Each structure stands twice: as structure tokens, then as C-alpha cells.
Amino acid sequence: MPGPSAFAAPIVAGAGEPITVRSSEIRRFDKNSDSARFGALTFLGGLQFSSSDGRLHGISAIRLMPGGERFVAVTDNGCWITGAIARDDDGRPTGLADVAATHLTDLAGRQIAGKALGDAESLVIDLDSRTAVVGFEQRHRIWTYDLDDLGTGSARNLPLPFPVGELRVNKGLETLAIAPKGSSLGGRMVTVAEHSIDEAGNLFAGIVGRDGGHGSVFKVRRDEAWEVSDGDFLANGDLLLLERRFQGIFSGLGIRIRQIPGASIRPGALVDGPVIFEADLSNEIDNMEGLDVWQDDAGRTRLTLVSDDNRSIFQRNIYLEFIWSGESDQPSGFTSSQ
Secondary structure, three states, rough: OOOOOOOOOOOOOOOEEEOEEEEEEEEEEEEOOOOEEOEEEEEEEEEEEOOOOHOOOEEEEEOOHHHHHHHEEEEOOOEEEEEHHHHOOOOOEEEEEEEEEOOEEEOOOOEOOOOOOOOOOOEEEEEEOOEEEEOOOOEEEEEEHHHHHHHOOOEEEEEOOHHHHHOOOOOEEEEEEEEEOOOOOOOOOEEEEEEEEEEOOOOOEEEOOOOHHHHEEEEOOOOOOEEEEEEEEEEEOEEEEEEEOOOOOOOOOEEEEEEHHHHHHOOOEOOOEEEEEEOOOEEOOOEEEEEEEEEOOOOOOEEEEEEEEOOOOOOOEEEEEEEEEOOOOOOOOOOOOO
């Protein structure tokens, strides 16, 4: 795999100002053993990273470009972060290179910053239209951007698939994901709320689009201790949802991934699925907010997880990569509503 010098060109035009990032490798996921298999995932490698540039804090979503060499991320303080992943000959991440930051822009092309307007929590990249789509909390909205004009171009609005009044102030659109074109959703985009629930305690979710409207609402069954923080689709059309729990900084932090059958996602449905991965503080995790699913050059499905350090000296920026080791060529058949 090439090193950082192979990534001299920017990922997109107008990607921002270069920032210096320090990183160190995470070679094992379990702090107490060399085990690599965890549920449906096999740990490949990871990074812990930091910067004196405050714009790097608060990463809430990340998407890898084809091949996994470059990435686009957003922060909850209204910034784009772009850069490259340096890798060894086995494809393991060894560092970050060519990292740049710039502010998100509004509908008039003006830069925005701060939590009130810039609380970006979810992101998808549509390479067919060269578009980046961002979901925001607090002032709930979905905006799209030209991928080749980040930081300078104007945002465009996409309608929400459910009434904005159903979203809690700081518990809104944590997930945006585009289904595979050959799936039952036919390339449509979905969103899932972090902790905006109906009277039965189920999470609001919806199929997004200019023709979506409020008729495209569906619900995700919620477990009391867990909140959705991101998600993405497998190639077979199933949706992987990253969830976290926090019950005290020293013992109560945990993450898990649920696999939602793609065929079950349709307007009016209540969807659920099995837990296929779970981790806690015995593993190398922090406040994991971002999940991306992508294909490497060897044709393997990889999962990337990234954390939000909350600008706290007690938390870390972590980047993790796993190989999907579960059965990914057939949709999961889980139908329980427990």
C-alpha cells in the first residue's frame, strides 16, 4: 500500500486549509488479548489521532472514497475534514495524511460554524451525482453539497421525510445512508433519528427524497439503553446501525451494531434486527459516532468506525477498521420484534 506521499492531490476542490495531525497505531482491539474476531467482524487495525487545530474535534460521520485511500468527514461544529489514510502492505491503516479542514456553508454559500447552525451529525457521498449530503441536529435539516466545491459552494435543501416537530433538539438525524441500486430500496436514501421516538418508544426513520414526503416514514425498534449514532448499507441491501450506550465514563460506555434486513424497510414498517457486534471499555472504543461500509481493492467488505472526542481531555479521536466476516451475500432473515 502507498504511503502518505502518494496522496498529494486534494480529494476535492476547495477542501480547505491543511492541518497537522499526529497519530499512533492501534494494533489490537481487545485490550487484554490478541483476538481479532468480534461477532461478525474481524479487526484489521486502527489509529488514535489528535491535532492542535480545534476544527478536528467533534467528528460525527465519515465516508471513505472508493478503494479506501481518501475520506470526507463532518464535525458537529460545522466543518468538513478531508484527507488520506496511509496503509501498510496488508492494507492496515498506519496514519493520516493531507488532512484539511474548512467550514460548511449555508444556502447562500456563507460559511457556518458553531453548534447552533453547524451541528452536522450524518453524511453520505453520492459519487454518481458528485454530491455530499449532510444531516444536521438542533436546527434539523438535510443539505446537499457539490462534492467538488466543498467549503465554497452553496448548500441545497432536501425535505425531511417526517415532520420536523417529531425531532428532539439534540437527538435528531444521526444516520444518512444510500441503499444499493439493486436492493429493494433501489438506491434510495434513508435517515434514522438518534432518540426521537413515537408514543410507543420507537425511533423515527424515513426514506429521503424530493418525492419522499411524510408518507415515507418508518420506525426502528429501540432498546432503552441504546441510541443510534450512524449507519450504512451492506452490498446485499441490509442496513447496519451503529448504536452506543453511556452509563458512566468509567464503566458504562458501549457500542454495538444491529443488522436490519433491507427488505423490511418500507413506509409504515417497524424494523428490527440482530446484534452482530458489541464492544465495551475492555476494547479500544470511545464515543463512536461514525460508521462507513466500503469495498477494498481485494473485494472485501470493510467497516470503518470513528469517534467524537467531544473536545474533552478524557476522550479520544479513534479510527477503526474491520473486515466483514459474516454472511453478506444474502439478506439476513431476522424477523423478531422482541
